[in-house]
Amino acid sequence: MSVSPVKRQKMESVLDQLKHHTTVVADTGDFNAIDEYKPLDATTNPSLILAAAQMPAYQELVDDAVAYGKKLGGSEEEQIKNACDKLFVLFGAEILKRIPGRVSTEVDARLSFDKEGMIQRARRLIDLYKEAGIGKDRILIKLSSTWEGIQAGKVLEAEYGIHCNMTLLFSFAQAVACAEAGVTLISPFVGRILDWYVANGDKKTYEPSEDPGVKSVTKIYNYYKKFGYKTIVMGASFRNTGEIKALTGCDYLTISPKLLAELSKEYVKLTPTLSVKEAQACELEKIHLDEKAFRWHHNEDQMAVEKLSDGIRRFAADAIKLERMLK
Secondary structure, eight states, X not given: OOOOHHHHHHSOOHHXXXXXXSEEEEEOSOHHHHHHHOOSEEEOOHHHHHHHHTSGGGHHHHHHHHHHHHHHOSSHHHHHHHHHHHHHHHHHHHHHTTOSSOEEEEOOGGGTTOHHHHHHHHHHHHHHHHHTTOOGGGEEEEEEOSHHHHHXXXXXXXXXOOOEEEEEEOSHHHHHHHHHHTOSEEEEBSHHXXXXXXXXXXXXXXXXXXXXXXXXXXXXXXXXXXXXXXXXXXXXXXXXXXHHHTTTTSSEEEEOHHHHHHHHTOOSOOOOOOOHHHHHHSOOOOOOOOHHHHHHHHHTOHHHHHHHXXXXXXXXXXXXXXXXXXX
């Protein structure tokens, strides 16, 4: 349905309407996109930082990170690791100049099964932000939603007051474990769930309300709201604007610049699909997951098992490419 130019002037874009119901987060390391779409928060990951670090505009940040790594000294491996952490923080610090909220900075995916390693690296990133004059209240540390990652998040939140964003979340079991761990925020992936069902099933197209990724996030949102969990649900990894519109009302949605652009040029009435009231009326049973139960329930979801391991490998591969670039 197209809207007449006269009516369009009076009507808000879909993006502006979305902002009334949901906190919009920019899924990018590109400052220009953040300036343009004015999100509250921003998220980064190794893939986004790798893409941004290759742009000539950000060469100075790369040079600063390399200089920092050299200054700290140690073996070449240690210098590169320190330069990588510094680069993530430099990007995060620049992003924070452009947004009122928080930035998400990711711990190396190669630590996904190392609880203590993740805790140590997260604290290191927070220290680097502190050196840059930025308090931990403006940072979300991103951790893989493995059992070890979720337990690392639990310790960081409870013992160090470090807010965590649990990423690469595909299964309901992961979401339940994160809620029980008391983490600040989860990023259930929508588009990557859809990708798996398209690749592995007979059905190649889905209506937004029937999209498996949309249904997954809807169930998680309803469960959290029904049982009073404070953890924020932030839908992530979208393939199209239909998925985003179908999750209007979700706490947060993190959206790529390409889809933010599409939403800003679209003029149709947007109606919230998720609400606390409806969530509280839904029929979901409360469950508790210890490690054994978590591993079993997660393992029962073939899509989640495959997408979690694939996501960790991809982020790790981009972390290695970033290290090679710095080297």
